[in-house]
Amino acid sequence: MSKTEIVRLSVSDVRFPTSLEQHGSDAMHTDPDYSVAYVVIETDDGLKGYGLTFTLGKGTEIVLCAVEALSGFVIGKHLDEIVNDFRGFYRQLTSDGQMRWIGPEKGVIQLATAAVLNAVWDLWARSEGKPLWKLLVDMDPKKLISCIDFRYITDALTEQEALDILLKGQEGKRQREEQMLEKGYPAYTTSCAWLGYPDQQLKQLCTEALSTGWTRFKVKVGADLQDDIRRCRLIRQMIGPSGTLMIDANQRWDVGEAVTWVTRLAEFRPLWIEEPTSPDDILGHAAISKALAPLGIGVATGEQCHNRVMFKQLLQASALQFVQIDSCRLGSVNENLAVLLMACKFQVPVCPHAGGVGLCELVQHLILFDYICVSASLDNRMCEYVDHLHEHFKSPVIIRDAHYMPPKDPGYSTEMLEESVRRHQYPQGEVWQELQSPAKRARPSAHS
Amino acid sequence: MSKTEIVRLSVSDVRFPTSLEQHGSDAMHTDPDYSVAYVVIETDDGLKGYGLTFTLGKGTEIVLCAVEALSGFVIGKHLDEIVNDFRGFYRQLTSDGQMRWIGPEKGVIQLATAAVLNAVWDLWARSEGKPLWKLLVDMDPKKLISCIDFRYITDALTEQEALDILLKGQEGKRQREEQMLEKGYPAYTTSCAWLGYPDQQLKQLCTEALSTGWTRFKVKVGADLQDDIRRCRLIRQMIGPSGTLMIDANQRWDVGEAVTWVTRLAEFRPLWIEEPTSPDDILGHAAISKALAPLGIGVATGEQCHNRVMFKQLLQASALQFVQIDSCRLGSVNENLAVLLMACKFQVPVCPHAGGVGLCELVQHLILFDYICVSASLDNRMCEYVDHLHEHFKSPVIIRDAHYMPPKDPGYSTEMLEESVRRHQYPQGEVWQELQSPAKRARPSAHS
Missing domain, CATH: 3.20.20.120 (Enolase-like C-terminal domain)
Known part of the structure; x- marks a missing residue:
């Protein structure tokens, strides 16, 4: 694993026009277009990790912007360097001295953190050839604990209690x-x-x-x-x-x-x-x-x-x-x-x-x-x-x-079909181009 | 006031290299570059309103992206239409059915909301020719109450209690x-x-x-x-x-x-x-x-x-x-x-x-x-x-x-000097261009 350096991170705005059929509608979210900020990281030896965070359409581009702001923490890192001090890496992403002001650990920046780290966990599980749940199940309890940032929760759960x-x-x-x-x-x-x-x-x-x-x-x-x-x-x-x-x-x-x-x-x-x-x-x-x-x-x-x-x-x-x-x-x-x-x-x-x-x-x-x-x-x-x-x-x-x-494929089940990503990219994907063509314009909420 | 339609909104990333001198340093924010997302709104009769939200440098571009996402709620609105139902307008910005998912009312999207609404309040005060504090002091209590969204706080403060x-x-x-x-x-x-x-x-x-x-x-x-x-x-x-x-x-x-x-x-x-x-x-x-x-x-x-x-x-x-x-x-x-x-x-x-x-x-x-x-x-x-x-x-x-x-100029004291905004725009302003030139590169935190 030691040779695996993350050399690339890309992120896409992928939206599905679910509001057309009222799927996902509730008392506060009446017309969601189910969407994701979709992250792909790539190592120098060709392994990929996929991560995402879920959104409701409008505003996904803001999450993309936040993922890009976090990418500097990931690119150039070796996977083993991350997972050998995952708590420290987590703290870097969530507690940057300048960036934590616009969170901390909440809203857009936390959603972006989730997308990026989900990709890292997917990469880790793939590199071990296991589905993520199995990676966790087989992991030494001390190693698991070392992935957790206990800051602000020690009055409810200490590291020792967690280990027990x-x-x-x-x-x-x-x-x-x-x-x-x-x-x-x-x-x-x-x-x-x-x-x-x-x-x-x-x-x-x-x-x-x-x-x-x-x-x-x-x-x-x-x-x-x-x-x-x-x-x-x-x-x-x-x-x-x-x-x-x-x-x-x-x-x-x-x-x-x-x-x-x-x-x-x-x-x-x-x-x-x-x-x-x-x-x-x-x-x-x-x-x-x-x-x-x-x-x-x-x-x-x-x-x-x-x-x-x-x-x-x-x-x-x-x-x-x-x-x-x-x-x-x-x-x-x-x-x-x-x-x-x-x-x-x-x-x-x-x-x-x-x-x-x-x-x-x-x-x-x-x-x-x-x-x-x-x-x-x-x-x-x-x-x-x-x-x-x-x-x-x-x-x-x-x-x-x-x-x-239980899933059997290696990883975190985060990988999407290339075709799906391509077709649903917002706004340039063909699904959205079609909806925005004059004939379809009358449909509600089809564009943000 | 009725003719005043908001026809334009612009937003700038303005950063000051305060980390060079350790101004603003604390236990969690060791090297802040004090910054703002700076919003200017403009009406069809040439009045301007200025708003901002404060940030610590990196990530300000994410807040800009969020301001742009909110701009659609503002452009095309008349000032009187906003202030005659300010509670409703507030709710529109903070509870959009798709966008509230990436908040709600927290982090990046709430900072952006603040920047935009601060500009609206500045515009309102200017249109009345009063400093903001005086606009509030002179305002009818019922009108003040109509600016507040009481959702989620009525168990602590009812509208009637607030009015009293x-x-x-x-x-x-x-x-x-x-x-x-x-x-x-x-x-x-x-x-x-x-x-x-x-x-x-x-x-x-x-x-x-x-x-x-x-x-x-x-x-x-x-x-x-x-x-x-x-x-x-x-x-x-x-x-x-x-x-x-x-x-x-x-x-x-x-x-x-x-x-x-x-x-x-x-x-x-x-x-x-x-x-x-x-x-x-x-x-x-x-x-x-x-x-x-x-x-x-x-x-x-x-x-x-x-x-x-x-x-x-x-x-x-x-x-x-x-x-x-x-x-x-x-x-x-x-x-x-x-x-x-x-x-x-x-x-x-x-x-x-x-x-x-x-x-x-x-x-x-x-x-x-x-x-x-x-x-x-x-x-x-x-x-x-x-x-x-x-x-x-x-x-x-x-x-x-x-x-x-007490300030005496009309508005919310939010307007910055054009020269300051221009020189400190990130990354293209001359202050940042100079800091990024090879001679200055060695300085810490001068660029994000």
């Missing part, structure tokens, strides 16, 4: 790995009930999902209470009393409003309300959790939780009952490891956020590692699944009987 | 305005004790400051405890027992470390410890506040507090004893109004962050308004002052006897 968790996780690890290879990791689906879908489409999609083994369903809520009641009733009727229902407001409410609104939906027995309010409102989530606990409804959040310091506080304040890590919002695998270990210490289940473009492909690796080496439990745990855009990936997720089957 | 505070603030307002015009708003200085300054320079600057009426001094700490002890002792000896000393760690510590370290500096009787840990760590600041209260040391933070939701929680959790608003980190005047009103309700004094490039020029307007119309108190209140780079502004701050004298 990982050492304990070594027990029974082989059996759990075999179990995963055989049965996969349980999933739930969000594909049936986007906010913009009419009832008929909801019913049809739900029927199809039930027939292929899905038992856990998430419904988008928060725009109109009467609509929510009707849609939740419809889904609950279709999935029956034993099916699992989750609801997701995508930050639509203030604290008081969240409690009132969700109380009105309690009769449909949702397992959780997801993102009831601002992702920054730790104390607000704590208040909502407390108010909804008597109704048996938990609070889930995390897809817009921007770093480990925020997750630390959500856990300290008992502000969430389900931790939704995201493979592209946090600072890549490094920061996700910190969150998995904190969640384990606080005994809160991790149920990853997925969907978008590539989020399922990436996050499956992390949750497999969580089960095999950290939590060792499937209680109240499942990984989100959305059936969009997988066809653009070289190693798309494999779902069998509503379970994620 | 402003109505109460009308009493005695004229006298307080006269008092400010005569005596100015009290200031403290950070210019004497940057971390990179040797002791001899500290002494000399402190002597000069004392001779011109300064009595309140801030010292940068956090890199080395023995150095901190020596420097604090030196400053305390020079300013005497009645002088006010503040210390600032710029986020250097974890929670436990912050308590231990500051306890060692308690003998020098600092009024506050500023930014002891991560700006995102509300519960951490609360723990530090609690531990230091018996020592009579308060906690101050805010310059990297990214939005009103974070300030709300800092107040709810009694996590800070001094609220340090920033004119460019939050979403311009609109979001700062929300924070001033929340601070008033929670009875915590506001002591603004300033310095950088233009921060003193801008924030003086906000703190004048706070005194005249909101807090009506000077107890434990003062505004930061740093004596750098004012010469690049058309209406630089006027300090008299360690007080900010």
Whole structure:
């Protein structure tokens, strides 16, 4: 590995016109064009690593600009130099004396960090000839710990506590790995009930999902209470009393409003309300959790939780009952490891956020590692699944009987098809050129 | 005003090579090149508005990219259309269905929002022929309230409560305005004790400051405890027992470390410890506040507090004893109004962050308004002052006897000298061209 110097980094703005069909629509994001900032790094011996971060269309060019600003930290580095002091490398990217001002560790710059580091982890896993989850599972606990920046979280989790968790996780690890290879990791689906879908489409999609083994369903809520009641009733009727229902407001409410609104939906027995309010409102989530606990409804959040310091506080304040890590919002695998270990210490289940473009492909690796080496439990745990855009990936997720089957190809499942990248580049790719031609102009949101 | 349509927006990357002299150096930002993303908007009748956000050099180009992404919301709008529904306009900028994903309301995109809205406020004040503070002071309380987005803060401050505070603030307002015009708003200085300054320079600057009426001094700490002890002792000896000393760690510590370290500096009787840990760590600041209260040391933070939701929680959790608003980190005047009103309700004094490039020029307007119309108190209140780079502004701050004298020129004091902007544009301005010429190459950090 020692000869492997990273000599090139390129980044592309890849957008899919999903708003045309209302895929991905929710109470706050009514017309997303699912997109990625797509990073490719290349070594002097011809190995490539692929990384991405997910976006909703407009603004992806800003993330590209941030990736370019970070590229100087990567180009010229040897892979072994990075992974032998991954904590130090992580700190370089996230704590540059000038650049941290425009973060720190949040928003655009953290999304860019995720894209770049996801590419580095992909490169590392490929160089070892393993899928990322397997690289993590086989890694010495001390080495794993050396990838984590513990700054600002030692009051909740010390390095020694983290190591102890990982050492304990070594027990029974082989059996759990075999179990995963055989049965996969349980999933739930969000594909049936986007906010913009009419009832008929909801019913049809739900029927199809039930027939292929899905038992856990998430419904988008928060725009109109009467609509929510009707849609939740419809889904609950279709999935029956034993099916699992989750609801997701995508930050639509203030604290008081969240409690009132969700109380009105309690009769449909949702397992959780997801993102009831601002992702920054730790104390607000704590208040909502407390108010909804008597109704048996938990609070889930995390897809817009921007770093480990925020997750630390959500856990300290008992502000969430389900931790939704995201493979592209946090600072890549490094920061996700910190969150998995904190969640384990606080005994809160991790149920990853997925969907978008590539989020399922990436996050499956992390949750497999969580089960095999950290939590060792499937209680109240499942990984989100959305059936969009997988066809653009070289190693798309494999779902069998509503379970994620562990990927076998080396890497982090981040590589996209060259053809897909080329066609969807914004604005010059042919998909966008066609949409912007006069005949198609009338379509909403097809261009930013 | 109705004819005033905004027809143009331009943005420039303006950087000053302050790292050459260690100005602005602290425990986390060792070599800042003080910079701005500088926005100019122009109306069809030739009026201009100037806005900026402060940065530390590298990454300013990312903020520019974000400003360009926001420009579509501004160009083509009439000024009266904006100010007649400023809350709605604010929401458009901060909650675009696609773009909010890369924030929301934090980091790069919020800094860009600040730059753009600061220009709009400057334009508004100029169109009324008033300095911004006076525009605010004269404004009907209901109109002021209509500029604020209360989303996510109604559990701490309702619209009615905010209005009541402003109505109460009308009493005695004229006298307080006269008092400010005569005596100015009290200031403290950070210019004497940057971390990179040797002791001899500290002494000399402190002597000069004392001779011109300064009595309140801030010292940068956090890199080395023995150095901190020596420097604090030196400053305390020079300013005497009645002088006010503040210390600032710029986020250097974890929670436990912050308590231990500051306890060692308690003998020098600092009024506050500023930014002891991560700006995102509300519960951490609360723990530090609690531990230091018996020592009579308060906690101050805010310059990297990214939005009103974070300030709300800092107040709810009694996590800070001094609220340090920033004119460019939050979403311009609109979001700062929300924070001033929340601070008033929670009875915590506001002591603004300033310095950088233009921060003193801008924030003086906000703190004048706070005194005249909101807090009506000077107890434990003062505004930061740093004596750098004012010469690049058309209406630089006027300090008299360690007080900010209210600006009289129309606008938000945001306009820079054309010559300064031209010479410091990065990388093409002549200042940077010279620094990058072979003869100067050896200098550290002169180019990003």
